[in-house]
Amino acid sequence: MENEFKASEDWLSSIPLMDDTQAGSLRRILNLAAQLPDDWSGMQGLTTLQEDFGALRFQLAFMSFALGLTHVHHLPAAPGVFKQPFNSLIEKILSPDVWTYWHYISTGNGPFNKSIGKQPGQWDPVIKDNIMYSAYVQSMALLYHYLFQDDKYAAEGALTFSIDPMFWDEGGKHFVYDEKSLNDHLYWSMVERGYLGIACEPNCVFQICNQIPILGFRFHDFVYGGSLADEVTSGYLQAWSEFGVINDSGHFNMMVQEHERQVITPDVLPWTDFWMGSMMHAWNPALVREHYPKFVDKWVTKLPDGSSFVTPAPAAALGLKERGNAHDFGWAAVCASELGDTSLLKGLHEFADEHLQPAWQDGGYYYRRCDQLLTEDGLLRAMDPHTSNALLPYSRLNVTGGLRKLYEEPLQEEHFSQPKLISLEPSLDVLRAKYDSKVQAMVLTLKPTHGMEKNSTVSLEITNVWKRGDWHIQRDHETLALCDSDNISSSTSSAQLKRLDDSVLIEFELTDITTLVLSWK
Amino acid sequence: MEVIKNYSKPPTPVPGMFTLTDHNGNKVDQNSYAGFYRLVFFGFTHCRVICPRNLARLSRILDALGDRIDGIRPLYISVDPERDTPEVMKKFLEINYPHFTGLTGNQEQIDKAKKAFRVFAERKADPEDPGGYAVPHTAITYLMDRNGRYLTHFAENLSEEEVLERLTEQL
The missing domain is CATH 2.60.40.1180 (Golgi alpha-mannosidase II)
Structure with a gap:
């Protein structure tokens, strides 16, 4: 076989092609990434002030993670498909449209942080708390560096959070970071909290939002060497042993109030299990696999036709007004994709394709927003941009253990030289x-x-x-x-x-x- | 936080300032060891696991440095000022870990030192010591330069060989 071409028909047919909905899901993300700066068409949800779990930052981040997974697992020889769109998503998450909510939310005095009273409003979106934003910027920038070997966000000031208002605060406000200084800042913030985690809203340390910096630390380790992720995950398990990563019922605890040192886990939130399961599977797969069947048993409704759905959590459980979204459904799909539960994943996709307003636009496959929560028969009716643009595409483009592999199996030099x-x-x-x-x-x-x-x-x-x-x-x-x-x-x-x-x-x-x-x- | 006009940069991760008392009763601060590298570990003398393990490990690493140990001042800063008086620290260290100088202070001084090194330490009931308490704490070793500025740190998950290698690179 020396001096002969070895590519055969058998070899060719052994390499799978992405199907229409996978290609359409990827195209949806590419289309949104290509929109002009601050054009959020197709990404605007039902709530205001970027407060809910489908806010722009979450959409942008999980679209970027979906791009990374698709590149590594489906199209490893096509970085050209992903690099520019991934970069665009990073540029978008730096927009003040995405992060200036923090000036208001940092003041606290809400349902879970009344005990610490009203706080001064912060402008710097990463300096204190707000891990629900800072970790996405950190992990996206480092994942970009790692996947594309491009150090543009390592340059001083490459991750600067700027607002340049026209009619107030002449000169604007500029908070100057880069991927290393932001990573260092989050790392030390973790250290001084004993690795329990950094708060989202003041006083609220959510488990889920502290999975993201762990991913970022891993990407940092891949790029710069070291073992920050191992150190932090070890400390995290030690710190959470006081409260329980998993509660007595076998479900993930949602959050700890820093001041009260008290766990809050409403027993009605499917996303807590599925979102946590999806992310923590990267570094603690045994724990997630052990409890995953309980998540499915508790939250998933299986229909006679083989399709499945998840009834949304009542918004009142978090002190919110009732709002139609399918985040719980979307996270169940992501979790099923990560855990390799192909039967459930197929059932969820079938339900979405049958009942949740699927549509094609410019080659992109998505689901039209619907604010009605349930049908008269009690079936899921709602659809929201986050589930449509990020979660369902992620679930279609992921492979079994896809995030785990991204976390655990660093790309070798050979990959980059091919x-x-x-x-x-x-x-x-x-x-x-x-x-x-x-x-x-x-x-x-x-x-x-x-x-x-x-x-x-x-x-x-x-x-x-x-x-x-x-x-x-x-x-x-x-x-x-x-x-x-x-x-x-x-x-x-x-x-x-x-x-x-x-x-x-x-x-x-x-x-x-x-x-x-x-x-x- | 550094602020230049409307631009601000993140704070120095580990400022490393302190004003404390050493185990011989001398007042010391971050300038007291000018000209020497400082290897800094936080803990408390009643600690049963983390401190003995780390102080023993660091002592072996310091021994392995040979003559270069003369350029280093190993410091052990208490997170338990209530029990760790200078006398208690001196007795604890001179017997078990003679390379180290113990530093302690009042609660406010200790809190400031913890903040300057981003150290977590929190007093808790200790089931194995009824009536007593424990102070779970960060198990990071800091290397400060000859001017007391942060150079690097060694987390507990690094092997002894890795710490020795990285320490040697820095000296």
């Missing part, structure tokens, strides 16, 4: 992108996005292709070009190829689903 797609038309769907070092071949399957003009010329840039020996490019079994280690030796007229330093530029007309195979001898 051939990969680094640039493409934004309107192109990539259904498959993988390089196999054993076969020495890369497969790319492309599809015109819904609405793209037929017979459009597409342009792809693929890097790390030179200095690897003789190779060729085939499109749907037609050889487009023969290349040696340094040059394009010959090519057909049905594609234009050009060497660009470390990469090759390929242009051709795309009419339908097309598979490219780059194969080395």
Whole structure:
């Protein structure tokens, strides 16, 4: 087999393609990421002031996590699909639209923090408490650095929280951080709280929101070395042993009031179990797996047709007005995807596709917002942007143990030096992108996005292709070009190829689903 | 927090200031060991697990440094000022961990030192010591430079070899 191309039909058919709803879910995220700054079309929920669990920060963060998981598990040879959109999501989460809620929420005096009285309003959104925002910025910036080996957010001031008002506070306010200083700040904030966690709203240390900085610490360890995540998780378990990560009923505790040192866990919140389970599975899978069946038994309604839904938590349990959302449903789907409960995941997706207003827009698959909580028959009716834009896409694009693998199995140097797609038309769907070092071949399957003009010329840039020996490019079994280690030796007229330093530029007309195979001898 | 016009940067993670009394009764602060690196660990002499384990480990690491130990001042700062008087600390350290100098103070001074090193310590009932109490605390070792500024720290999950290697790199 030496000096022969090893990419066979069997090899090709062994590499799965993303299905229509997976591609549509990814496209939905890419479309939202591509919106102009502060255009939140399709992302606005029922509540104001960014207070609820579907606020912009949560949508942006879990869309970015979904991008990261999709890149690593489905399209590892196509960073070009993800890098710019991921960066856009980071830029969006730095917008004052996303974080200035903190000036008001930091004043406290709400249902869970009356005991500490009214606090002075803070502008800096990460300096104290508010881990429900700061950890997402930290983890997104570090995940971006890790996945794309781009240190742009390590530069001083690269994560600056700025407001430049027109008619008040001349000069504005600017809180200057970068991924390292923000990470350090969160780490030391954890240390001085004995690793119990950093509060969200003043006095409120939620377990779930402290899973996110742990992910960020892990990404920091991958980028910079060290073992912050191991240190913090060890301390976290020790600190929570006083209160119980899991309560006597076998469900996750929700939060501790810092001042009172008291646990609060309303017994009516499915998201507490499913959101926690989804995230904690990254570093404590045994505990999550042990209790997961109880979560499903308690919260999931299975229908005779095989579909399933989760009845939303009553908003009054957290002192809120009744609002229609499907967060509990969405987190159940994410948790089922992470735990590999394919039966439940299928049932939840079937329910959503049947009952929760599915729609296609610009190639993106999503669910229209609906504020009505339940049907007259007691079935879930509500849908909200967070569930539609982030949670259900995440659940479709994740793989079993996907977050666990992201956390536990660092990408090796080989991954970054392999051939990969680094640039493409934004309107192109990539259904498959993988390089196999054993076969020495890369497969790319492309599809015109819904609405793209037929017979459009597409342009792809693929890097790390030179200095690897003789190779060729085939499109749907037609050889487009023969290349040696340094040059394009010959090519057909049905594609234009050009060497660009470390990469090759390929242009051709795309009419339908097309598979490219780059194969080395 | 540093504020320049409308720009503010995050605070120094570990300011490292303190005003305390050493186990010989001398008043000391972060400037008292000028010219020496400081290896700082917080704890309390009644501690049954964390302090003995860490002080013993750090003592072995200091021994492994050979002559370079002369450039370091190992400090053990109490989080239990009620019981840890200078005399108690001196007796505890001289017998068990002679490399270390104990530092203590009143509650306010200790609280300020804890804050300056971002240390968590909280007094709790101790089921194994009826009538007594424990003070669970951060088990981080801090390395401060010759001017008393934070250089790095060593968490408890690092191996002895890793701490020695990283400490040697810094000296």
